[in-house]
Amino acid sequence: MTFVMDPLLYPSVIKRGRQLDFHDFSDQAASVTFGYPAVRGGRFPGLSEQIQKLFRLLQGDSLDVLTFRMMGNLQVVLRRSLSIPEGAFPKDDWQVEDLYEPKDDWQAKDDWQAEDDWQAKDDWQAEDLYEFCYRVMFEATFLSIYGRPEQGAAHPGMNTLQENFRKFDSVFPLLIARVPIALLGQTKGIRQKLLSFFHPCRIGKWIDPCEFVQRRVHLFDQYDTLGDLDKAAHHFAILWASVGNTIPAAFWSLYHLLTHPEALAAVRQEIMGVVSQEEAESICTRDITLTREQLDRLIYLESALNESLRLSSASMNIRVVQEDFTLSLDAQRAVNLRKGDFIVLHPQSMHMDPDIYPQPRMYRFDRFVEAGREKTDFYKHSQKLHYYRMPFGSGSTQCPGRFFAVNELKQFICVVLLMFQLELPAGQEDARLDTSRAGLGILPPANHITLRYRPNSLQQPN
Numbered sequence: 001m002t003f004v005m006d007p008l009l010y011p012s013v014i015k016r017g018r019q020l021d022f023h024d025f026s027d028q029a030a031s032v033t034f035g036y037p038a039v040r041g042g043r044f045p046g047l048s049e050q051i052q053k054l055f056r057l058l059q060g061d062s063l064d065v066l067t068f069r070m071m072g073n074l075q076v077v078l079r080r081s082l083s084i085p086e087g088a089f090p091k092d093d094w095q096v097e098d099l100y101e102p103k104d105d106w107q108a109k110d111d112w113q114a115e116d117d118w119q120a121k122d123d124w125q126a127e128d129l130y131e132f133c134y135r136v137m138f139e140a141t142f143l144s145i146y147g148r149p150e151q152g153a154a155h156p157g158m159n160t161l162q163e164n165f166r167k168f169d170s171v172f173p174l175l176i177a178r179v180p181i182a183l184l185g186q187t188k189g190i191r192q193k194l195l196s197f198f199h200p201c202r203i204g205k206w207i208d209p210c211e212f213v214q215r216r217v218h219l220f221d222q223y224d225t226l227g228d229l230d231k232a233a234h235h236f237a238i239l240w241a242s243v244g245n246t247i248p249a250a251f252w253s254l255y256h257l258l259t260h261p262e263a264l265a266a267v268r269q270e271i272m273g274v275v276s277q278e279e280a281e282s283i284c285t286r287d288i289t290l291t292r293e294q295l296d297r298l299i300y301l302e303s304a305l306n307e308s309l310r311l312s313s314a315s316m317n318i319r320v321v322q323e324d325f326t327l328s329l330d331a332q333r334a335v336n337l338r339k340g341d342f343i344v345l346h347p348q349s350m351h352m353d354p355d356i357y358p359q360p361r362m363y364r365f366d367r368f369v370e371a372g373r374e375k376t377d378f379y380k381h382s383q384k385l386h387y388y389r390m391p392f393g394s395g396s397t398q399c400p401g402r403f404f405a406v407n408e409l410k411q412f413i414c415v416v417l418l419m420f421q422l423e424l425p426a427g428q429e430d431a432r433l434d435t436s437r438a439g440l441g442i443l444p445p446a447n448h449i450t451l452r453y454r455p456n457s458l459q460q461p462n
């Protein structure tokens with residue numbers, strides 16, 4: 001592998017998408033890891049292109065729908081932490097259009113059931129912070145993407161799915177490194193259980209999966225050469241893509257806010273600028289929503305999230321050379337590349353470069369804000385960088401879920417801060433990055449951090 005270390009040279013690599021291709025590598029690696037036959041190579045004509053095309057359903061208007069659903073699901077899942085009985089909430093008869101034209105009567109008292117019947121727990125609850133982020137983001141994302149079960153609000157087997165997912169994810173670095181699955185203990189059996197969760201006859205019964213999933217189900221049905229478990233493996237791969245990085249990102253985003261009071265105060269103030277006092281006070285019992293426009297206004301929160309991603313992202317951007325050719329790096333330099341070589345960008349080195357980011361190990365929540373707007377000018381050797389923040393990869397292969405990821409992280413922070421009083425008990429060591437997953441996205445924490453929380457409604461007036 002040849003690493004390109006100077007970020008000023010990144011554009012010369014990124015713009016050569018045809019000769020320096022990501023999908024050759026990702027198709028091979030993903031098929032071995034998730035257990036479906038490689039998509040490219042003739043057996044499934046047009047499938048790879050169709051899969052790529054459907055990624056647009058994670059953006060634009062479809063993103064609004066997905067984001068709206070995520071907001072509702074986050075509140076459903078988080079309220080369970082408050083032990084509020086089912087049925088204490090309004091019936092969900094909202095449509096996405098209501099985002100822009102809220103119903104006048106949506107807060108009518110009659111819509112609310114058993115609101116006075118529940119008593120929130122008045123005591124503090126303690127939980128590992130990573131566990132908290134894991135269970136909330138996993139289930140809320142799952143519901144938003146794959147839809148609800150036939151009956152009830154929670155999918156039966158969700159806890160087991162999560163457990164198996166974690167076991168699988170813990171050996172993910174070995175699978176990607178092409179260690180044969182047969183050498184990895186029970187991994188093959190665990191992957192089989194995960195795939196059976198996504199079996200087409202199960203997925204077909206889930207209510208209201210997002211358009212992206214619906215269209216993928218339809219696409220895979222066009223290919224007789226894809227077996228049921230192959231289809232299931234494709235769906236499972238999307239689960240991994242959608243929560244594998246978002247969960248640790250949620251952890252670092254919340255952890256950094258809770259350990260930096262000035263950042264927390266600024267973000268809280270910003271959130272209170274987009275939601276009403278009444279919404280904030282009633283969130284433990286009543287759904288609130290945040291439109292795209294409201295989310296876009298949270299620029300300090302976005303900067304804080306980007307700063308957490310900068311500090312925890314360790315992904316590599318791998319490109320495979322498609323033909324012998326000479327890559328010119330700048331006006332003076334060029335290198336000859338051989339077909340089959342690997343060229344790698346390593347954004348973590350750029351994210352930690354003190355020339356670009358002064359005191360790079362420090363968390364500065366407002367690093368990406370300037371004069372009340374997003375800051376986009378960063379320099380290396382006094383030259384402006386085209387690429388300076390790359391947790392989502394680069395060029396044409398950039399993560400297609402990046403807009404949804406940022407939205408859901410913003411929503412997660414907003415809902416958690418509005419719904420709970422939170423604290424990290426004193427005397428704990430600082431959270432450290434688990435570097436055993438270097439190269440594979442957002443690193444999880446290496447150590448245990450305790451979170452204490454209780455409903456915000458119990459907050460005493462100052």
Ligand code: HEM
Nearest residue numbers: 241242245246249315317391392393394397398399401405
């Ligand atoms: C690919 C990061 C969330 C779906 C990628 C890549 C990175 C990445 C680095 C490889 C890009 C490249 O090498 O150029 C992240 C991070 C996330 C996140 C840091 C959260 C903080 C999501 C979400 C979804 C998603 C929420 C879906 C709902 C995908 C898919 C690919 C991908 C499908 C493969 C794209 C392809 O094959 O062309 N992501 N991602 N990601 N991501 Fe994400």
